[in-house]
Amino acid sequence: MTFANVGTLGAQPGSRDALVAILTRPSADLAAAGCLRYDVGVSAEHPDTVFVVELWVDAESHHASLGLPSVRAAIDEAMPLLSGDMGGFRFDVVGSPLGGAA
């Protein structure tokens, strides 16, 4: 069942775009691990926040991806840029009015 992980990452002041650069660095590993979408974004209303929407083939694939060397390296690189202010939620996709998304 398609799994969604949606989150907000607070960045240290001035570090938002560096954090975006890490999160958007091209990765063949993610798709190979079962990642269907990984959209990274920003909002003028929240200048020190990075937003992420991830869709995975299932929750297990997402969990397993956190152990990949390239993902662990990216987390280590991002960690000093984070403020510690994080939010978000996870859910199982059950359908879509567009059809075919679950």
Added chain:
Amino acid sequence: MTFANVGTLGAQPGSRDALVAILTRPSADLAAAGCLRYDVGVSAEHPDTVFVVELWVDAESHHASLGLPSVRAAIDEAMPLLSGDMGGFRFDVVGSPLGGAA
């Protein structure tokens, strides 16, 4: 610029699945209005919450969709099922490690 609208909708107790049914009803209008994805989901940890991730070609398309007769009818139908507890965030997608998403 791709626009993301991510939200949680609190449902009246026992009404979650009816709310999911309204939100996942097939709609040709949404894609025609610029909706790229509209994923609806649930979580065992939050039994009275419906989760939605929407991706649109731009923020204006999302805003304009709220005036479509079919969307207004769905909102009217869903309203009595809502608890009033809502959350979420909106952002502009700036990139993806998978490539080609922004």
